[in-house]
Amino acid sequence: MNFGLFFLNFQPENTSSETVLDNMINMVSLVDKDYKNFTTVLVNEHHFSENGIVGAPITAASFLLGLTERLHIGSLNQVITTHHPVRIAEEASLLDQMSDSRFILGLSDCINDFEMDFFKRQRDSQQLQFEACYEIINEAITTNYCQANNDFYNFPRISINPHCLSKENMKQYILASSVSVVEWAAKKALPLTYRWSDSLEDKEILYKRYLDVAANHNIDVSNVEHQFPLLVNLNHDRDVAHQEATTYLASYIAEVYPHLNQQQKMAELISQHAIGTDNDYYESTLNALERTGSKNVLLSFESMKNHDDVVNVINMVNEKIQKNLPSS
Ligand SMILES: Cc1cc2c(cc1C)N(C[C@H](O)[C@H](O)[C@H](O)COP(=O)(O)O)c1[nH]c(=O)[nH]c(=O)c1N2
Numbered sequence: 001m002n003f004g005l006f007f008l009n010f011q012p013e014n015t016s017s018e019t020v021l022d023n024m025i026n027m028v029s030l031v032d033k034d035y036k037n038f039t040t041v042l043v044n045e046h047h048f049s050e051n052g053i054v055g056a057p058i059t060a061a062s063f064l065l066g067l068t069e070r071l072h073i074g075s076l077n078q079v080i081t082t083h084h085p086v087r088i089a090e091e092a093s094l095l096d097q098m099s100d101s102r103f104i105l106g107l108s109d110c111i112n113d114f115e116m117d118f119f120k121r122q123r124d125s126q127q128l129q130f131e132a133c134y135e136i137i138n139e140a141i142t143t144n145y146c147q148a149n150n151d152f153y154n155f156p157r158i159s160i161n162p163h164c165l166s167k168e169n170m171k172q173y174i175l176a177s178s179v180s181v182v183e184w185a186a187k188k189a190l191p192l193t194y195r196w197s198d199s200l201e202d203k204e205i206l207y208k209r210y211l212d213v214a215a216n217h218n219i220d221v222s223n224v225e226h227q228f229p230l231l232v233n234l235n236h237d238r239d240v241a242h243q244e245a246t247t248y249l250a251s252y253i254a255e256v257y258p259h260l261n262q263q264q265k266m267a268e269l270i271s272q273h274a275i276g277t278d279n280d281y282y283e284s285t286l287n288a289l290e291r292t293g294s295k296n297v298l299l300s301f302e303s304m305k306n307h308d309d310v311v312n313v314i315n316m317v318n319e320k321i322q323k324n325l326p327s328s
């Protein structure tokens with residue numbers, strides 16, 4: 001099991017964007033230097049609101065890779081449907097070389113109709129566009145060249161420079177954004193990153209669909225390692241943890257889930273993430289990992305107000321990982 005961090009980079013009221021980004025930079029630098037049992041950092045992509053101020057996760061990842069020596073860093077959910085795939089392939093290949101192959105490519109379909117319209121993409125052919133983009137990116141990364149002649153892209157064979165050194169060894173993850181994307185990923189045995197804000201029930205449904213499609217197509221997915229983003233806010237006072245998480249998440253829930261009962265969605269997130277006291281997270285998290293076939297856990301501490309408390313939790317997790325290592 002691998003443990004890492006992920007960053008949503010919400011910008012709460014009365015907090016500057018500099019503070020939000022400095023928090024991510026400082027936390028990543030600290031973990032890279034002092035907490036060797038954390039291996040990964042992934043940056044979330046969100047557009048056009050304070051509920052995620054990073055619209056260019058690969059750019060953020062490149063800065064963080066430049067700052068660090070050990071961690072594998074990348075995008076949690078780089079949207080490819082609304083981006084030119086050659087640009088993504090060039091950025092990924094460049095970072096692969098400049099970071100000594102520490103870059104991770106987390107990819108996503110577009111999950112926002114406004115963005116599909118804004119970037120002038122056809123919603124009625126979205127899945128096909130997503131798949132076409134992926135094929136170009138994957139061909140470019142794994143063979144150094146790509147070409148396309150389909151309904152979405154038409155260009156001659158080009159060289160992607162600099163050539164990707166990792167090629168098929170570059171870690172790729174697919175955000176489990178829809179049943180059709182999950183079914184497509186299963187046929188390719190590509191690992192999933194679950195959407196942190198999906199209910200556990202929805203994540204489990206997607207995981208079971210993944211297994212069914214793989215079985216029906218005789219695809220061996222037994223060694224595929226899915227990722228589980230987990231919000232963490234631990235406090236000896238459970239009410240403080242719940243209140244901090246509620247304050248941090250409320251605006252995002254209102255933006256992304258306007259049709260849902262806001263209190264019910266908040267209560268679901270709090271119960272299904274590591275939010276409460278030290279006694280409130282272990283069994284529920286183990287259960288969630290098992291129900292979703294997750295082998296990697298990504299932690300976000302961003303809702304915790306006290307920096308020292310965050311470091312204490314990271315230290316606790318790091319020590320427990322150490323104690324659980326096979327050689328311990
Ligand atoms: C990051 C992390 C966090 C926790 C753990 C593990 C890891 C890796 N473990 C598991 C614990 O360390 C130990 O493996 C199990 O509790 C089994 O312990 P014994 O073998 O019975 O001593 C753990 N166990 C537990 O009972 N309560 C807890 O809160 C936690 N938290």
Ligand SMILES: CCCCCCCCCCCCCCCC=O
Binds near residue numbers: 230285317
């Ligand atoms: C504070 C939040 C921490 C959530 C992590 C809880 C998940 C624990 C899973 C333990 C599995 C065994 C660990 C194996 C050690 C590394 O390989």
